[in-house]
Amino acid sequence: MHDATYSPPASLDALRQRSLVVGVIGLLAAAAGAFVSPGQFFHSYLLAYLFWLAAALGGLALTMLQHLSGGGWGVVLRRIFEAAARTLPWMALFFVPLVFGLRDLYPWTDTAMVAQDHILKEKALYLNVPFFLVRAAIYFVVWIGLAFALTRWSAEQDRTGDPALAVRMRNTSAIGLVLYFITMTFAAIDWAMSLEPHWFSTMYGFLFIIGHAIMGLAIAVIMARRLSAEAPMSGVYNAGHFHDFGKLLFAFTMVWAYLSFSQFLIIWSANLPEEIPWYLHRLNHGWERIGIGLVIFHFAVPFVVLLSRRSKRNAALLAGMAVWLIAARFLDLFFMIGPEAYPDGLGFHWLDLAAAIGLGGVWVALFTSNLKGRPLLPLGDAGLESALHGQHH
């Protein structure tokens, strides 16, 4: 009745090649910029890196989430999530340029300045270069290990259909999600929060984690929509599936708004001198425009659009909303880490765009190439049949 192998269509090759060309051009431009203004390059590259790392880690987190939650939405998207998660070894490689920019990025690497600053002197036990690098290595070992194990068992499940593998993936995901939350909280502190080493917020890691969920799901929705245009996936994704994706996207957007506002409300209420500078910087000097932009573009518009059942069931509209949310994610990251790159007020350098497009092109090429390597649906999953044809059989 179906093409039971769901092998990827040849058109993915064209997508991969086009993205690779765009990516290489963008990265070459960024590399040229690195010689002209190295300080700016590292800030732009960090922004681009955190933006696309979200796509890879979002894939990993959602792979684990769907193993735990079950449900048809996860079965039909799992291969896309896995393809995103399998870009993580490359993301470890792309982290390397940042190692050369630590002095340009992080004030706490300046030992002379730290010696003068009581708070930073105390924090030096944690914020020092060797420990920073060791921690980064630990994060990547955990993430790549989880991605490798889960995708390998998933491929094995395609061949054997062994139910023990489903149990193993579920158990690993339970531990894996906990590990991901812990490592990502620390990674967010290390790579982004320590740009302003005096400031701290315990909610900061969660803001990154929910960003990953939005990014990972948005990319999966766009890919699902693209794949459903031709065989073998035409007719696989129905309005009910997109309805589920839309509900999740809606929920993730709400969680993002909830967490972002909570962080602001708590710091605003306490009004403590060590906490408020972060927001004072972001609510003045032009940055308040980005802040208001976030309320509109990252919350109000997606909220109103995704509230309606009809728009969630409309694949084209939902894919458009996913593109919109990816742009909003960039805006949010820019709001979180941009002010440290532009201390004199709102600014935007062409390198910000070049690095994001360059890294993005390469990431999409790697993601597509991963997607191409496996069947587009988990053939050995016991829930596949009901995920494709509804529940009443």
Place this chain on the structure above:
Amino acid sequence: MERASIYGLVAEFESPTALVRAANRAREAGYRKMDAYSPIPIEELHHALGLKDTKLPWIVLGGGLTGAVAGYGLQFWASTIAYPLNIGGRPLHSWPSFIVPAFETTILFSAAAAVLGMILLNGLPMPYHPIFNARRFAMASRDRFFLCIEAKDPKFDQTTTRRFLESLEPREVTDVEH
């Protein structure tokens, strides 16, 4: 058409799939005044029975907007007009602290509108409904699935409709008295 002697005809099915198939066939055959009864929610029935989209989401939206305006308005009125107090040197209209209670009243009013709207749109409370006269109808809350074609349907005819329902391979077809 004179008032039919019965309320309708009900067919009993053993699976949700059979019920959805039967409802689809009945809709395709031109029947409109019908209803399905099932112990579990079945999403596909909405389309199979040819039901129109419910007005409930709009009622909930109205409730939510009312809650948002009322919640925010109450705080604004209380802190700036009725009891203007200086709290920690903050402005009287300290909007960040108003957001959370306004959000809560939005949810409260939406939820209340959803429950009340659902009850009213369903025609509840309804002390009497003829479908309970059908033999074995109590099974609808256990493991059986019923499709009832009502006599007020223009296409309803006691003989042909019964024959039609029997062609859907139900467990049995029974009359529903008024």
